Amino acid sequence: MAANEVYDITIIGGGPVGLYGLYYAGLRKMKAKIIEALPEFGGQVTALYPEKFIYDVAGFPAILGRDLVKEQVEQGLQYDPTVCLGEKVLELKRVDDDHFQLIGENGKHLSKTVVIAGGVGAFTLRHISTPGLNELEGKGVYYVVKRVEEFRDKRVLIVGGGDTALDWAIGLEHLAKKITLSHRLDEWQGHEDTIDKVYRSSVNVLFPHYEMKQVHGKDRVEGVTMVQIKTKETFDLEMDAIIVNVGFIANLGPIAEWGLELEKRHIVVNFKMETNLKGVYGAGDIITHPSKLNLIAQGYGEIAAAVNLSKNYIDPKQRVQPQHSTHMKKEELGEAIQKKLGEEKTSLTGGDVAQFVLGMEREKAKFYQQAAPKVGRKEVEEAFKKIFQEEEEHCRTLESEILPKFQSGDYTWNNEMGEKLRIRLERSVTLPAPEKDGALSPEEALKMGLQAEEEVIGLCRKAASAVQPTEGSLAFRRLAEADAVHLQIFKGLMQKDSI
Numbered sequence: 204m205a206a207n208e209v210y211d212i213t214i215i216g217g218g219p220v221g222l223y224g225l226y227y228a229g230l231r232k233m234k235a236k237i238i239e240a241l242p243e244f245g246g247q248v249t250a251l252y253p254e255k256f257i258y259d260v261a262g263f264p265a266i267l268g269r270d271l272v273k274e275q276v277e278q279g280l281q282y283d284p285t286v287c288l289g290e291k292v293l294e295l296k297r298v299d300d301d302h303f304q305l306i307g308e309n310g311k312h313l314s315k316t317v318v319i320a321g322g323v324g325a326f327t328l329r330h331i332s333t334p335g336l337n338e339l340e341g342k343g344v345y346y347v348v349k350r351v352e353e354f355r356d357k358r359v360l361i362v363g364g365g366d367t368a369l370d371w372a373i374g375l376e377h378l379a380k381k382i383t384l385s386h387r388l389d390e391w392q393g394h395e396d397t398i399d400k401v402y403r404s405s406v407n408v409l410f411p412h413y414e415m416k417q418v419h420g421k422d423r424v425e426g427v428t429m430v431q432i433k434t435k436e437t438f439d440l441e442m443d444a445i446i447v448n449v450g451f452i453a454n455l456g457p458i459a460e461w462g463l464e465l466e467k468r469h470i471v472v473n474f475k476m477e478t479n480l481k482g483v484y485g486a487g488d489i490i491t492h493p494s495k496l497n498l499i500a501q502g503y504g505e506i507a508a509a510v511n512l513s514k515n516y517i518d519p520k521q522r523v524q525p526q527h528s529t530h531m532k533k534e535e536l537g538e539a540i541q542k543k544l545g546e547e548k549t550s551l552t553g554g555d556v557a558q559f560v561l562g563m564e565r566e567k568a569k570f571y572q573q574a575a576p577k578v579g580r581k582e583v584e585e586a587f588k589k590i591f592q593e594e595e596e597h598c599r600t601l602e603s604e605i606l607p608k609f610q611s612g613d614y615t616w617n618n619e620m621g622e623k624l625r626i627r628l629e630r631s632v633t634l635p636a637p638e639k640d641g642a643l644s645p646e647e648a649l650k651m652g653l654q655a656e657e658e659v660i661g662l663c664r665k666a667a668s669a670v671q672p673t674e675g676s677l678a679f680r681r682l683a684e685a686d687a688v689h690l691q692i693f694k695g696l697m698q699k700d701s702i
């Protein structure tokens with residue numbers, strides 16, 4: 204990446220909102236770059252709640268933070284943008300009518316437009332100063348939950364009254380031995396339905412006006428004295444862990460010095476997501492406007508608008524309104540498949556891809572069949588045996604329904620790809636090693652299965668987008684869905700594994 208290379212759009216911040224913007228920039232064929240201060244994508248989701256379920260992102264009744272980020276990274280990177288991770292942007296200035304210069308920790312970046320999706324900037328978690336609490340941070344006191352397994356069979360006190368505290372109370376209810384939720388105010392700050400769920404659960408709710416008075420424990424949390432603030436009544440609870448969710452303090456960092464109009468540490472944007480600097484847009488938690496909600500869902504809409512408007516800003520002849528993604532040319536989807544498989548585009552037929560998927564399903568079936576007796580854990584063995592049968596069924600569907608449809612011309616494909624490429628594709632995908640000799644550890648076997656399933660699911664989903672008519676598309680999608688169930692089974696078994 205040359206320092207003087209000019210990008211159409213540079214997105215500052217690789218949280219959920221920035222990642223969605225990156226996808227949209229690719230869809231609009233913009234030369235895009237993303238710069239993220241942290242070493243990995245995902246913003247607050249990765250840093251603060253990778254193992255919490257998110258219930259309010261469209262299309263997912265419940266999705267783990269970590270899984271949402273994973274899907275978004277796949278979506279966001281599919282058009283090969285330039286990615287700069289672990290680099291904070293320190294300065295932003297206009298160098299001439301057409302360009303901005305950004306100075307990052309690792310060098311200079313030139314861009315025609317900029318979208319700031321910096322979230323809450325550099326954030327620090329708000330701490331509380333109950334006697335005995337902060338001395339035990341890392342020894343039973345948590346301000347961030349990164350691994351839910353740490354709470355298995357523990358007595359856990361959750362402090363806070365917002366959605367995060369409420370979500371954790373529900374999320375950990377069945378894993379922990381006992382959950383107590385305490386809130387010091389006389390009103391909850393979370394969603395109404397989440398509050399109802401907490402009251403319907405087995406969570407012991409201390410509300411209103413309860414707070415910790417003293418945390419006990421020498422090397423680890425052992426208990427806590429609680430106080431009812433109004434009545435001054437105190438009582439002791441035995442406790443193994445305390446999770447404090449009382450928000451965080453946002454700090455815009457260098458962004459505050461870029462000449463942007465700010466209001467209470469947020470960037471002011473108009474209804475077009477424009478900041479006061481022409482060509483610089485904002486989206487996500489970092490912005491403010493009259494209908495602002497700090498929700499991932501709203502950030503997606505904001506950045507879609509920002510990216511489409513920046514396209515029109517660079518060249519006013521370009522439409523603001525994008526084509527619907529489902530109208531994308533079939534050739535592009537074919538290219539996407541080939542890109543995933545790490546190949547130069549020559550030609551691609553649907554039959555080739557179906558044949559390739561069939562090869563993968565056969566490999567998987569063989570692996571599950573051979574690995575089952577070697578894993579030495581009953582549940583994994585049984586799951587593998589069952590999944591082996593299902594993979595065989597998938598092979599039959601591919602052989603008897605999907606491939607003949609391609610041969611008879613009932614299914615059409617976007618472009619063509621030769622035999623040579625197909626063989627090379629097979630080599631580019633990581634498959635488990637079914638012939639592996641000797642015993643397999645259940646963890647190793649599950650990891651292999653997981654990896655192979657993920658490969659095939661990704662391939663089937665892309666194939667579903669490239670095949671016509673709908674019936675053909677559905678056939679691939681059903682395969683992807685059936686294999687996605689295997690993923691869930693493996694994940695469940697892996698979680699049990701780490702007990």
Ligand SMILES: Cc1cc2nc3c(=O)[nH]c(=O)nc-3n(C[C@H](O)[C@H](O)[C@H](O)COP(=O)(O)OP(=O)(O)OC[C@H]3O[C@@H](n4cnc5c(N)ncnc54)[C@H](O)[C@@H]3O)c2cc1C
Nearest residue numbers: 216218219220240246247291292321322323487488498499
């Ligand atoms: C505990 C918790 C639970 C939540 N639960 C939900 C939920 O269930 N549903 C929901 O919709 N929302 C939830 N939220 C809110 C949600 O996480 C945010 O709305 C969302 O993360 C905002 O995304 P973003 O991309 O705008 O910002 P962020 O996720 O904050 O990402 C911004 C990124 O920008 C980077 N950055 C900042 N400054 C710079 C710079 N100068 N240079 C380079 N990079 C920079 C940061 O490092 C960060 O990675 C929750 C938040 C918390 C804290």
